[in-house]
Amino acid sequence: xxxxxxxxxxxxxxxxxxxxxxxxxxxxxxxxxxxxxxxxxxxxxxxxxxxxxxxxxxxxxxxxxxxxxxxxxxxxxxxxxxxxxxxxxxxxxxxxxxxxxxxxxxxxxxxxxxxxxxxxxxxxxxxxxxxxxxxxxxxxxxxxxxxxxxxxxxxxxxxxxxxxxxxxxxxxxxxxxxxxxxxxxxxxxxxxxxxxxxxxxxxxxxxxxxxxxx
Amino acid sequence: xxxxxxxxxxxxxxxxxxxxxxxxxxxxxxxxxxxxxxxxxxxxxxxxxxxxxxxxxxxxxxxxxxxxxxxxxxxxxxxxxxxxxxxxxxxxxxxxxxxxxxxxxxxxxxxxxxxxxxxx
Numbered sequence: 001x002x003x004x005x006x007x008x009x010x011x012x013x014x015x016x017x018x019x020x021x022x023x024x025x026x027x028x029x030x031x032x033x034x035x036x037x038x039x040x041x042x043x044x045x046x047x048x049x050x051x052x053x054x055x056x057x058x059x060x061x062x063x064x065x066x067x068x069x070x071x072x073x074x075x076x077x078x079x080x081x082x083x084x085x086x087x088x089x090x091x092x093x094x095x096x097x098x099x100x101x102x103x104x105x106x107x108x109x110x111x112x113x114x115x116x117x118x119x120x121x122x123x124x125x126x127x128x129x130x131x132x133x134x135x136x137x138x139x140x141x142x143x144x145x146x147x148x149x150x151x152x153x154x155x156x157x158x159x160x161x162x163x164x165x166x167x168x169x170x171x172x173x174x175x176x177x178x179x180x181x182x183x184x185x186x187x188x189x190x191x192x193x194x195x196x197x198x199x200x201x202x203x204x205x206x207x208x209x210x211x212x213x214x
Numbered sequence: 215x216x217x218x219x220x221x222x223x224x225x226x227x228x229x230x231x232x233x234x235x236x237x238x239x240x241x242x243x244x245x246x247x248x249x250x251x252x253x254x255x256x257x258x259x260x261x262x263x264x265x266x267x268x269x270x271x272x273x274x275x276x277x278x279x280x281x282x283x284x285x286x287x288x289x290x291x292x293x294x295x296x297x298x299x300x301x302x303x304x305x306x307x308x309x310x311x312x313x314x315x316x317x318x319x320x321x322x323x324x325x326x327x328x329x330x331x332x333x334x
Contacts, residue, residue: 045308047308048308048309049308051308140306142307142308143307143309143318144309145309145314
C-alpha cells in the first residue's frame with residue numbers, strides 16, 4: 001500500500017509539472033532543473049561576439065543586422081522546438097494564450113533560466129507583453145555604442161536580443177502559429193529603468209503545406 | 215593600449231608635463247615586464263619629484279599611476295587591484311576593443327572614488 005501511495009504521489013507531482021497543466025511556472029522550473037547547464041559567462045561572451053560579427057558583416061548597417069539576427073533566431077527556434085517537445089511532456093495548446101505561456105514561462109525558463117511574466121493582454125487574447133525580470137544571459141556587461149542607438153527611427157537602433165525574438169517566432173511557426181515578435185522596451189538602447197519587454201502578437205494559423213506538387 | 219590615471223589635484227599647465235613623463239615611462243614599463251611575473255610593477259620611473267607606478271594586465275593593458283608626493287606603496291597595490299576590477303567590467307563589453315577609448319562616466323567616477331579612498 002505504501003508503494004501505491006508513493007506511486008500516486010509521483011504521478012500527481014508529474015502531472016502538475018506537465019506542460020499544458022495548470023501551472024506553467026512549475027513546469028518551467030522542473031524543466032530547468034533537468035537540463036544540462038553551461039557557464040553563463042561563456043554564453044554571454046559568445047552571444048556578444050555573435051552580434052559583433054553580424055554587425056561587422058553587415059558593415060554597420062543596423063537595419064540589415066537586426067534582420068540577420070532575427071533570421072538566425074528563427075532558424076534556432078525551429079530546431080529548439082523539437083528539443084523542447086522531446087524533453088517536456090507537452091500537450092497541444094488550445095489557445096494562443098496557452099502557447100504564449102508555454103513559450104515564455106516554460107521555454108525561456110527551461111533553456112535560459114529567464115524569469116518573465118505575461119501582461120497587457122488585449123481583448124481577444126491575441127497579443128501580450130512579456131516582461132523580463134532580467135536578460136542577464138544576453139546583456140550582462142553590454143553597453144551599446146552610441147552609433148547603434150542614436151536616431152529617432154526605431155529601425156536604426158540595434159536590436160541586441162533579436163535572436164531571442166526570432167527563436168520564439170521560429171518555434172511557434174513550427175507548430176503552426178505565425179507570430180510577430182519584437183522588443184518594445186529595450187534597456188540597452190532606450191531607458192534603462194524600463195527594463196526589457198517583448199511583444200508577442202498572433203498573426204495567423206499556418207496551414208500544413210505539402211512539400212511536393214500534387 | 216595605454217591607460218593613464220593620475221591622482222591629486224593637477225594644474226592645466228602641468229598636465230602636458232605629466233602626460234609627457236607618463237609616455238616616456240612606457241619604455242621602462244616594457245623593460246620591467248620581463249623581470250617579474252607580478253602584474254603590479256611598482257615604481258618604474260622617476261622624474262624630479264614625479265614618480266610613475268605601473269600595473270600590466272595579462273592581456274597587455276597598462277595602468278600608469280603618476281604621483282608627485284610621498285605615498286605608501288602598499289596602497290598603490292590595492293588601488294591598482296580595484297582599478298583592474300573596474301576595467302574588467304568594461305572590457306567584458308562585446309563592443310569594447312583594445313582601440314576604443316573608455317568614455318563611460320561611471321567608470322571615471324568609480325576610479326576617482328577609488329583614488330580618493332586609497333590616497334586621502
